[in-house]
Amino acid sequence: MVKQVIPKSLDEALDYLYDGYYQVIGGGTDLMVQKRSTAETPPHFTNNLLYAFNLDELKFVRNSEHCLHIGSMTSLETLLHHDETPSMLREVILEMASPAIRNVATLSGNIANASPAGDSLVPLYLLDAQIVLLSKNQFRHIPIEKLIVGPRKTVIRNDEIIKDIAIPKLEFTKYKWTKVGGRLADAISKVSFLGAVHIENDQVLDLRIAFGAVYKTVIRNREIEKIFRNMSVQELKNRKDEIISHYELCILPIDDQRSNKEYRKKVALNMLSDFIMNL
Numbered sequence: 001m002v003k004q005v006i007p008k009s010l011d012e013a014l015d016y017l018y019d020g021y022y023q024v025i026g027g028g029t030d031l032m033v034q035k036r037s038t039a040e041t042p043p044h045f046t047n048n049l050l051y052a053f054n055l056d057e058l059k060f061v062r063n064s065e066h067c068l069h070i071g072s073m074t075s076l077e078t079l080l081h082h083d084e085t086p087s088m089l090r091e092v093i094l095e096m097a098s099p100a101i102r103n104v105a106t107l108s109g110n111i112a113n114a115s116p117a118g119d120s121l122v123p124l125y126l127l128d129a130q131i132v133l134l135s136k137n138q139f140r141h142i143p144i145e146k147l148i149v150g151p152r153k154t155v156i157r158n159d160e161i162i163k164d165i166a167i168p169k170l171e172f173t174k175y176k177w178t179k180v181g182g183r184l185a186d187a188i189s190k191v192s193f194l195g196a197v198h199i200e201n202d203q204v205l206d207l208r209i210a211f212g213a214v215y216k217t218v219i220r221n222r223e224i225e226k227i228f229r230n231m232s233v234q235e236l237k238n239r240k241d242e243i244i245s246h247y248e249l250c251i252l253p254i255d256d257q258r259s260n261k262e263y264r265k266k267v268a269l270n271m272l273s274d275f276i277m278n279l
C-alpha cells in the first residue's frame with residue numbers, strides 16, 4: 001500500500017528520503033494530473049509520497065553576494081509578487097497556469113518534472129541557474145542544463161530533495177519573452193522564446209537565447225552565443241540569417257496534440273528573427 005507522510009522539518013524529510021522509497025510532492029499540480037484516475041476516484045499513486053509543501057524551511061527568497069536563492073517550496077504566486085524576483089522570471093511566471101494553480105505550484109516542481117515545455121525552465125537556463133540538491137549526507141549544486149537530461153528525466157536521486165534554486169545576478173539592457181499557447185492564460189506552451197542582451201556603447205557584450213518546447217530539453221547553445229557577441233548591434237542585425245541558420249540545426253521539435261513540428265520550428269525562428277531586428 002502507498003504510504004503518505006507530511007514531515008514537520010527538513011531533517012525529518014531527509015530521514016524519510018534516505019532509503020529512496022518516497023517521492024517528493026510539492027504543489028502537486030503536475031503529479032496529481034499525471035496520476036489522475038479516469039473514474040472520478042482518487043489519483044492512482046504507485047510511489048510513497050512525501051508532502052513537502054508544508055516545510056517552511058523551504059519557503060524563502062534570499063540574496064547572497066552573487067545569487068538570489070529561491071527555496072524550493074516557495075509558490076509561483078509568491079515569486080510573482082516578490083520584489084527580488086528577476087523581472088524576466090516574473091514575466092514568465094505571470095503567463096504560467098492561473099492564480100489558483102500558481103498558489104501551490106513551485107519552481108522545483110517545474111524543474112523536476114523536466115517537461116521541454118516547462119516555462120520557468122527557459123529563464124532558468126538563460127540565467128545559468130544552479131539547482132541545490134540535498135540528501136542526508138550530501139549537498140550538490142548542479143547547473144540546470146546538467147540536471148535535466150531529457151524529457152521528464154533528471155539526475156535527481158531518490159534520496160534527494162531540491163532545496164533551493166540559485167540564480168546569478170545578471171544585468172541585461174533588453175530581453176524579450178514570447179510564449180505561444182492555445183490561449184492567453186492557463187495554457188501549456190506550443191513554443192516559447194527568451195532572448196536577452198547586454199549592450200554598452202552599441203556593442204553587444206552579452207547575448208543569450210533560449211527556446212522551450214522545440215527539442216527534448218530547453219535549448220541554450222553557448223557556442224552559438226559566443227560567435228555573435230562583441231559586435232555592434234548593426235553587425236548583429238546584418239548577420240541575422242547566419243544566426244538563424246545556426247539555430248535551425250538545433251531546433252528539432254516533435255508533433256503532439258498541441259502543435260506540429262513545422263509550425264513550432266517556423267514560429268521559433270520567427271521569434272528569434274524579431275528579437276534581433278528589434279534590438
Ligand SMILES: Cc1cc2nc3c(=O)[nH]c(=O)nc-3n(C[C@H](O)[C@H](O)[C@H](O)COP(=O)(O)OP(=O)(O)OC[C@H]3O[C@@H](n4cnc5c(N)ncnc54)[C@H](O)[C@@H]3O)c2cc1C
Nearest residue numbers: 026027028029030031096097105106109110112118119162
Ligand atoms: C491547469 C494547469 C495549468 C498549468 N500551466 C502551466 C504553464 O502555463 N506552464 C508550465 O510550465 N506548467 C504549467 N502547469 C504545470 C505545473 O503547474 C508546473 O509544472 C508546476 O511548476 C509544478 O509544480 P508543483 O510544485 O505543483 O509540482 P509537483 O506536481 O508537486 O511535482 C512535479 C515533479 O517534481 C518533483 N518535485 C517537486 N518538488 C520537488 C523537490 N523539492 N525536490 C525534488 N523533486 C521535486 C515531483 O516528485 C514530481 O516529479 C500547469 C498545470 C496545470 C494543472
